[in-house]
Amino acid sequence: MRLLLVEDDLDLAKGLLLALSAQGFVVNHVSTGKHALSSIKAKDCDAVILDLGLPDMDGLDLLKQSRQREGNLPVLVLTARDGIDDRIRGLDLGADDYLVKPFAMPELFARLRVIERRLGTAATHLIKLQQVELDTSAHLVRVEDEAVSLSRREFMLLKELMESAGRIKTREQLEASLYAWGEEVASNALEVHISNLRKKLPKDFIKTLRGVGYSVSVG
Amino acid sequence: MRLLLVEDDLDLAKGLLLALSAQGFVVNHVSTGKHALSSIKAKDCDAVILDLGLPDMDGLDLLKQSRQREGNLPVLVLTARDGIDDRIRGLDLGADDYLVKPFAMPELFARLRVIERRLGTAATHLIKLQQVELDTSAHLVRVEDEAVSLSRREFMLLKELMESAGRIKTREQLEASLYAWGEEVASNALEVHISNLRKKLPKDFIKTLRGVGYSVSVG
DNA sequence: CATTGTTTTAAGGTTACTTTAAGTATTCCC
DNA sequence: GGGAATACTTAAAGTAACCTTAAAACAATG
Structure with a gap:
């Protein structure tokens, strides 16, 4: 010290x-x-x-x-x-x-x-990828040091993606972590959230893998 | 606390x-x-x-x-x-x-x-955010240099929020820091206090984050 | 023990989030 | 290039979370 x-x-x-x-x-x-x-x-x-x-x-x-x-x-x-x-x-x-x-x-x-x-032992749960910073404990997201407000589901989704940055999350995995047992979603809600998220994040931050799922890269 | x-x-x-x-x-x-x-x-x-x-x-x-x-x-x-x-x-x-x-x-x-x-967050006993000044040790709040009287619970709540300004406090966190063991609250008391606080503070000082909690910004 | 102020409960109204669903754009493969 | 599958966007309907109000329960004070 x-x-x-x-x-x-x-x-x-x-x-x-x-x-x-x-x-x-x-x-x-x-x-x-x-x-x-x-x-x-x-x-x-x-x-x-x-x-x-x-x-x-x-x-x-x-x-x-x-x-x-x-x-x-x-x-x-x-x-x-x-x-x-x-x-x-x-x-x-x-x-x-x-x-x-x-x-x-x-x-x-x-x-x-x-x-x-x-x-x-000063623990902060902070993930930073590219220009995007996500603080899990404070429920806060910043893009280029600018606070961005996300809804609950949007936040959950982004967190899942950023926590396994560099790997692909399948649609099933994402749905499983957004929704509890009884409340599977019948429609394309996931895609809608992805779409809304992308509007608030840098271009191409979330990548699509056709037929598989989504990912964000560590780069 | x-x-x-x-x-x-x-x-x-x-x-x-x-x-x-x-x-x-x-x-x-x-x-x-x-x-x-x-x-x-x-x-x-x-x-x-x-x-x-x-x-x-x-x-x-x-x-x-x-x-x-x-x-x-x-x-x-x-x-x-x-x-x-x-x-x-x-x-x-x-x-x-x-x-x-x-x-x-x-x-x-x-x-x-x-x-x-x-x-x-490293706040001293005097926290000033925007027009709102809170003195932890004197139990005093001023809005635009005008003393404002808050009840005990209102003060505790505002203090919790201002001490983690810029971060979000979840409903659970706030309830936990307002109430001790035996006295959990069954209803929407928290919301009522928030509502009453807002009447005494500048517009939009306390922000709601639906599904998550509340926050005040440092700006 | 009555008055005052604070805190909680409960109900109805409002807002904003989530999902649905339908139409549009892409990608892939023949 | 054309058709099928998959993904994206948009807007409207549905729903859960939140806000306000008023009144009841409670606590402090003289």
Whole structure:
């Protein structure tokens, strides 16, 4: 995990750098809010350790800006200030955790490991093929970054096709996954949905295989 | 957000239940580790508040088992024990946060909000979309800088929607986050709340996706 | 215990999705 | 090229999902 350490006390920074890299973390160190922000913008780290007492900028301000720019970049705040009010302000502004100085190194490591574990398991069910992006968990489809609204059946159908991109889905397979047991469809509903889908997707995104079924290519 | 409160001190539990639901959390309460585990297995909550001092099971054990079963279910640990060693043990076993008793309620709320933010989209306690501003911590909503009064359920509903702005919330998801176990709703209460909310919000702020659910857009 | 505000239930009206069905366009094969 | 099979499009009919309203049940407050 790549860390950005924002700390103006050079002695403390040096100690932290040493200890963190001994624990296997990769750490970049900056000592001003300005540098911190540009590093955050460059998406150059997986998490931030932020000391609130900075010379050029209020730490909570920096936190706020970081939060606006990189929504869920984890930030662990270090502070000398005590008192519950300050802590709540920090947490509500988007800090993921909080450590009051002086703190024990092992506790810092433990908290970083929590963040690490969390980053590893950020699951999004997103399929992207060509210009088409389908988010199964959010029920959302984008074509060239433009949200497209699909009806329920259209969404189901597209999902089936995109989940087995590169392979052919037979008409029977598609009908089976769109319709539950009792409600087989007597007519050409499937073709109608395909037709309506195509109007909303790039040209030739869904290919027909005469006598067999449909497919979308991974290309 | 649905919480599971694991606490054997009934007085404390009662107080927490009251305070948390006033803050708009949906809370289920159990007092033994056994019940806690079965609820966790059933995936019936988004986060756990766990008191380490349980009668039937060591709290850290429960934490470990929960972690094995539900990898990233957030757990906030309450404890009377002090000393850094214990805290590190808790964090490394998978607790996401730690509060030593006695603690101040607002700090608990703040830490829950951190967890909440992490689970959903990275919204801070103040979410502003279009003309609508929602302050999670103050329970306040403004439309075009004009304060608007919402009932508890209306607020919860709007919060859920705004926290996942840009994504679609299914009916099931919304109902699950509005109602705790015993109080499932048999009828169209959700639709009624949506309808009442819309009267108080800008036109088309809440969009319907037939057969799927509802959403508000970030734009 | 009465008043007030909130939440749920229930019913009818409305909208938009889905299917049907009929006509048009393709592809394939002789 | 002509005929048959298959696929595509369109528009209208059917249907399921949703919206609104009003009233009943419930909870909080003085």
